[in-house]
Amino acid sequence: MDKILELIKLLENTETVEIKEFRMDFDELELHIAPVIQETIESVPIEPVEEKTEIEEFTPPTKSYPGKVTQVKLGGGTRKTIYLGGQKALYRFEEPQPNPPTIAFDVFDIPLPLPRPIREHFGDVMEDPVEWAKKAINKYNADMITLHLIGTGSRVMDKSPREAAKNVEDVLQAVDVPLVISGSGDPEKDPIVLEKAAEVAEDERCLLSAANLELDYKKIANAAINYNHAVLAWAFTDLNMQKTLNKYLMNEGLKQEDIVMDPTTCALGYGIEFSIDVMTRIRLAALRGDTDLQMPMSAGVTNAWSSREAWMKKEEWGPTNYRGPLWEIFTGISLMLSGVDLLMMLHPTSVKLLKEVSETFTQEYKSIESKDISNWITQL
């Protein structure tokens, strides 16, 4: 089929086609010519093409889209409300987004060997998820918190769902922003951990992370339905897998507005182009009207920190204090510009910069003044 499309593209600007050595094999051939077209063919007199001399005026190349991105509500209850998604267009100059991309600070339930640039900011609170969350909010203006229940992993500390739920309760008590509650990635443990967490967080409209095809996603979906939460649907850089997972979750009773998609974040230098491609395709599909892919998207930008370029001490690469945050910024910016609505991040410098970019998404084109740069060559 691709070849045919290419051929059509190739022929777009040609007037006549001469086919040599034509052969066609078929069992049965039916030719349909729609009557309207037939009429047109017969009645349109051939007019000489007029030379275009007038300069056409510039008009912004806006489009209208048959579909739109669903708006997902998080929080409410006893805390602030955040809306994700809701886009009716691809670009700001067509129609600004109703909600800017949101950034959630990562908080872990147990101290982890995080890279030094992160420890410099959070080293004093890493023993206590409550203090960590509070610091992210009070000092760095976090809009949301992701609480990672890493300690529940059967190979980590094998913390019980009850212990994990206690962490969730404590953090919910201490902060007034919406929460992402994330399991450890243990397919056996995550569904029961998230179920218990969902119960103690009833009506706080958290995002349960994450359902995927490798675990008991039904349990997670039902916990979200029973206790009023949303679900993060995680697929591995595969549009069709994402579609399937979303469908399964909706079969369980979740609605579009209860799902956020995570199409997988490959970090800068470790396959970021795959994430860019799949996110771009998902967003285009949403706007074209594919109801299985119209949910907002999320990205685990923190993955950038596992790249050696971000954390490894190496003199000829310069200080990790700068290249670490930049690695996270690059990963985040690229995915934010590919349509991501929720970014999970670690470093305050990266978050600050990404927020500045995020704010632009809700502003009208030409609504703010730019500094005059017309003489930059001498001013710089």
Add this chain to the structure above:
Amino acid sequence: MAFATKLMEKEASIDQCPLLEDNEREKLENLLAPAVKEIEFGSDEQKVVIGGDEVLYRYELTYYNPTALAIEVNDELPEKEFEKKINLIENISFERTGELLTLDAIALRNKSENPEKFKFKAQKLKNSKYPIILCSFNPKAMEEALKELAEKRPIIYAATENNLESMATLALKYECPLTLFVPGNLKKMKKFSRKLQSIGVKDLILDPGTFTDNKGDTMDNFVMIRRLAIENRDEDFRFPLIGIPALVRLNNTNKIENNIREASMAAILMNRYADIMILSGTEIWELMPIFTLRQALYTDPRKPQSVDPGIYEFGDVDENSPVLLTTNFSLTYYTVEGDIKSGNSTCYLLVLDTEGRAVDVSVAGGQLNGTAVADLIKDTGIEKKVKHRNLIIPGLAAPVSGEIEDATRWEVIIGPRDSSEIPEFLKNLEK
């Protein structure tokens, strides 16, 4: 048909068709001209090509001609500093997955507004390793510099509303590509692009303005131009785009913050179609992510991102050599290969077909599993090559260590999470 497809995908050239008449050739060339015109600058030996894109989104085909990266120097720099910066620019490199990533051009900026000073510094660049972008709004200064550097075929930056005709005259006289700088006004941009073309300037580069304090409008302008070029074939916009992240330095003075902001602006512009960019910072930590993002965006999605699965040998292997496992995602493989080689380690490396997925992704996605590893051990005949039965798996594959042991009956050793630690790990294992 096959040839036509290859022509479309730029895997074949018209020159390979011997049957074309001249007029047919011209027609075909027009038909095949990319939506965004390809512009060359630099002397024949140093030629850099920008533009040439056919699609808005990488997945639809591929992006052509990686964003050219230039670093600016100004004509008021003292001699020594000037030379030092040029030297730095010419020698910056960063190796990633077997590819040496470098800069592409030097931008000489007429900060002084003085034609003599500009000419003097241009002279100094006659033997530069990279091609030049000459930045001045003063046609007199521009001509002085062009006289010195015409052979290097520099980019002229820039024609503006105020100097349009004199800059166009220079572009035609010296046969150099011309940048059209119309900050924040696409209506005027269109008008002047049309005008320049009507007087014969064919090689244009467009600068709609890099507003570092108004990133939203900057992105909108870049996207609109590229959408008009590709989807509407708007003749006034079918040219490469230049972005200038260096302009962050107009607003701030803190050096570190400037470098971080400049790099971030570069990330934004590269994601929004910049075909060439002018930066100012020369810190490697600033340039590393820029190089890496460029490498990522311009890999060809039609080419497999994987290496052949099977067995790879490093050093003088024998029956006691350790056996390591990784996946066939090319980025993963080349990273592991580079680390083994740079550590001079001797070992066998088993490469599993995970359909080109990285370790963590293929563990999660199920391609890296016990049975698959058992099959790989059988297919590679590694059991005949070594007498031990110890398999070192990536640290990120720890969750499947149990099933690999069950399926292979080998003893599984969990290796480092980052392959840079492999040489050290193997050394400790010997002890």
